[in-house]
Amino acid sequence: MKLIENSFIPNYFQLPSTASKTIIIESEDDYKEIDSNYPHIVIGEGSNLILPKFINAQIIKLGFKEINHQNTTIEVSGAVTWAELIDYSLKNNLYGLENLTAIPGLATAAPVQNIGAYGVQISEFIQSVVCWDLESNKFIHLSNDDCAFSYRRSLFQSNKSLIIHKVCLQLNDTFKPNLTYKSIQEFLMKNSINGEDLSPAKLSSVIADIRSQRLPNPQLSPNVGSFFKNPTISSDTFHQLKGNYPEIPHWSDEHGFKISAGWLISMISNELESNNLELFVNNNLVIINEGCTYEELLKFVSSIQSKVSTKFGIKLEVEPEIIT
Numbered sequence: 434m435k436l437i438e439n440s441f442i443p444n445y446f447q448l449p450s451t452a453s454k455t456i457i458i459e460s461e462d463d464y465k466e467i468d469s470n471y472p473h474i475v476i477g478e479g480s481n482l483i484l485p486k487f488i489n490a491q492i493i494k495l496g497f498k499e500i501n502h503q504n505t506t507i508e509v510s511g512a513v514t515w516a517e518l519i520d521y522s523l524k525n526n527l528y529g530l531e532n533l534t535a536i537p538g539l540a541t542a543a544p545v546q547n548i549g550a551y552g553v554q555i556s557e558f559i560q561s562v563v564c565w566d567l568e569s570n571k572f573i574h575l576s577n578d579d580c581a582f583s584y585r586r587s588l589f590q591s592n593k594s595l596i597i598h599k600v601c602l603q604l605n606d607t608f609k610p611n612l613t614y615k616s617i618q619e620f621l622m623k624n625s626i627n628g629e630d631l632s633p634a635k636l637s638s639v640i641a642d643i644r645s646q647r648l649p650n651p652q653l654s655p656n657v658g659s660f661f662k663n664p665t666i667s668s669d670t671f672h673q674l675k676g677n678y679p680e681i682p683h684w685s686d687e688h689g690f691k692i693s694a695g696w697l698i699s700m701i702s703n704e705l706e707s708n709n710l711e712l713f714v715n716n717n718l719v720i721i722n723e724g725c726t727y728e729e730l731l732k733f734v735s736s737i738q739s740k741v742s743t744k745f746g747i748k749l750e751v752e753p754e755i756i757t
Contacts, residue, residue: 444479477539
């Protein structure tokens, strides 16, 4: 185990943040050395975190990488990035993750918010998750059901005593592309691509192209991707809303109707006052840091939520984790 004191914490939103100490786990035995009585935060690449100026807690980072497969089951642990997992699955003819191409962060962080994109969620493929439990001081195995997955949610958001060590994914040996998402269909039509001729690598490339148009490069424009979740509203509420706004983007799900959070924000964007912050012109779900402070960001986010609530009666939930 490696210990670093008063270390800067890299993060995609590029807010200056320092932690009292950072622990880097380099082997399975290192988990036993974590002081479970001291506050902790597990951080991968910081792609989905908003961090304050100083964190009086121990930051835990995974400093090893392991990935292998047997038949159609992939096991990935440590600091393997999501991009590396996508490449590995394509090279080994294991399919299903193509629509999740170009999502930033670590593969072991993917279950936390049940990452999803273009009609696919990672929970569809998770067989099990192996965690180090800081309460029992031992490894535990969780089934897919144990993880309590739902839209952008999981057990790991509420149970902070669990550190994800390994994720086991059950993929497919037959390629069946998921082209149901509207933006995929529009891209294929616009670029004269026949969906029936798509290879797994080509679909992955298509998804990367679509994402590059919808999400700015965090190295050039600091951001954490979509800042708000698309809200789900009841059927009655939806039909009342659609009566006033026939053009509102929506799609049905098992709980009612999901509404485009980006569209809701676009309808109140001219009322916003921002200091050193900007809504991405191609996607109002993305907030870009142009030199803001932690406090300025929280004020801006609160203003968006308040104005959307006042105009539409809908509460927007934040997607990234905001560390207080």
